[in-house]
Amino acid sequence: MDSQLTVYITLVTISGVLNLLLTLYVYMNRSLYGNIATMFILGTMAKMIYCFAYAFSLTSSTLEQLRFWSVMQYVGMPYAPPLGLLFILSYLGYRLTKWRIAALLVIPTFSLLSNATNGWHHLYYKTYTINEALGPPYNYIEVGPLYIVHGAFTFVCFISSLFLLALRMKDTDSSNHPQLIALILAHLIPMGTSFSYLIGITPPGIDPVPMVLGFSSLFIWWAIVSSRLLTIVPIAKETIFNSIKDGVIVFDIRNRMVEYNHGCQSMFNKLDRSLLGQPLDKVWPDLFGGSAPVPDLSVESQELEVVSNEPNERIYQVRISPLKRSANSPRDGSVMIITDITELKRMQLRLEHHAYYDELTDVFNRRAFFDRCEDTFASAVQQNIPFTVILFDIDEFKKVNDTHGHAAGDRVLIHVSQLCKANLADNMLFARYGGEEFVLALFGKTAEEGETFAEHLRQQIEAQPVMVDGQWINVTSSFGIAELTDNPEESLMQLLHSADEALYAAKRGGRNRVCIYGKC
Numbered sequence: 045m046d047s048q049l050t051v052y053i054t055l056v057t058i059s060g061v062l063n064l065l066l067t068l069y070v071y072m073n074r075s076l077y078g079n080i081a082t083m084f085i086l087g088t089m090a091k092m093i094y095c096f097a098y099a100f101s102l103t104s105s106t107l108e109q110l111r112f113w114s115v116m117q118y119v120g121m122p123y124a125p126p127l128g129l130l131f132i133l134s135y136l137g138y139r140l141t142k143w144r145i146a147a148l149l150v151i152p153t154f155s156l157l158s159n160a161t162n163g164w165h166h167l168y169y170k171t172y173t174i175n176e177a178l179g180p181p182y183n184y185i186e187v188g189p190l191y192i193v194h195g196a197f198t199f200v201c202f203i204s205s206l207f208l209l210a211l212r213m214k215d216t217d218s219s220n221h222p223q224l225i226a227l228i229l230a231h232l233i234p235m236g237t238s239f240s241y242l243i244g245i246t247p248p249g250i251d252p253v254p255m256v257l258g259f260s261s262l263f264i265w266w267a268i269v270s271s272r273l274l275t276i277v278p279i280a281k282e283t284i285f286n287s288i289k290d291g292v293i294v295f296d297i298r299n300r301m302v303e304y305n306h307g308c309q310s311m312f313n314k315l316d317r318s319l320l321g322q323p324l325d326k327v328w329p330d331l332f333g334g335s336a337p338v339p340d341l342s343v344e345s346q347e348l349e350v351v352s353n354e355p356n357e358r359i360y361q362v363r364i365s366p367l368k369r370s371a372n373s374p375r376d377g378s379v380m381i382i383t384d385i386t387e388l389k390r391m392q393l394r395l396e397h398h399a400y401y402d403e404l405t406d407v408f409n410r411r412a413f414f415d416r417c418e419d420t421f422a423s424a425v426q427q428n429i430p431f432t433v434i435l436f437d438i439d440e441f442k443k444v445n446d447t448h449g450h451a452a453g454d455r456v457l458i459h460v461s462q463l464c465k466a467n468l469a470d471n472m473l474f475a476r477y478g479g480e481e482f483v484l485a486l487f488g489k490t491a492e493e494g495e496t497f498a499e500h501l502r503q504q505i506e507a508q509p510v511m512v513d514g515q516w517i518n519v520t521s522s523f524g525i526a527e528l529t530d531n532p533e534e535s536l537m538q539l540l541h542s543a544d545e546a547l548y549a550a551k552r553g554g555r556n557r558v559c560i561y562g563k564c
Contacts, residue, residue: 049102053099058258059091059095062262063092069265080131087128088261094117094257097116107172107180110174110181110183111172114159128231130145151197168187169187175248199239202234206228226264227263233260237256285303286305290383291380292308292380293380294377336352348362360386365378399411407465409476420485423487429487430489431485433539434494436481436498457480459508459519460519464484469497471488472487484497491525502557506519522551524550526545
């Protein structure tokens, strides 16, 4: 064995050992790196097999030995570039599915099988012999069409990896650039060496690629140790941008749309790439329809609630913020974040309805009455405007429940509340006060005007019995009325208490009548 061959074997063995150590190092620390370590480990294992198999091939003395170790090299060599590409895709945040992984490993597997069965078809190597001038272990080959397919696929994987890394360089923080540079060099060195081998400028009969894989491993090892490769992985801005579920639109300094994310496109069917470069006033109607006013992007920060009726009503929260290089620099553009809050608004309305409306009669409940009446009462006091409250209940309601059942009682309550709602005028507030009792607040009305209205209601209720299960149920009601006095200390609760006393006076007087506080 000459000294030159010894040098080759030594270099290839060192490369294999470095890849073995790198594989073991990452495998032992895989709990720190997560799922991204899987493709990395498989890739370094493929390179390790390639290196050691080639080192053994350099000790061959017969053609059969050369062919055996050639096949062993292909257990690792054709898989290293696609596994490297899969690692880069995972590193940059792309989702790897089983089908995508399998698709990238089809050609390497086909190359391995083609090489192993070349003696039957000679489509991978037209010729594979010992180099007549140099002797074993140097070989002489003439490539076949399947070898060209393998070579083309290998270069596509290398170039794709380099392209993705270079493309993402501008989208990552400068602190992560050493990782990217190390990965670029780790792919560029074997690709350049492989190209040199294919065009015939390397020593004849020798594959130089396994010798330089050690340098690639050193670059990656340095990146793992110094820049925390595999631990802190830079995520591409594009990946983050398109993973946001809210709609995001970017406008330049002239208010022209320059980009939008996938979330925005899923919200608005009319949004497509043809709108890029269009000003906001042209884009806005395609998003929200012509009725929604176009916002002014020059305003610093703003939050809008936009209702769109095309094709169905949807409600959006639109937040607009300026894009600046720094806090004190001028605006370079604007970013618009759009959130569909339709369901949230509907749920909010449903909750508000449950909170403020009586479930049975669908009129205001006691809580809603006080929430709305307190302000009206305070205005009446401040402005010295008449204010009257009316309390009324259904006479002998317990007897209705006992005789006809609670379902009939519910029908009576609904019937009475609907009659009242149908007779309400402006500045009147009506609510179910509790049980069979109802309350009315009349802003700007005196007790005498309240008495007239209450008498009208009493007559309406008495004149319209309720049909339940084929039986007519006669309903009457008693009313108590109280008007705000000149006493500045009087409260709404005191006024309601006065109306309650008038209601009991009406009941003591025989029911089915109207009483004004202090006059019954």
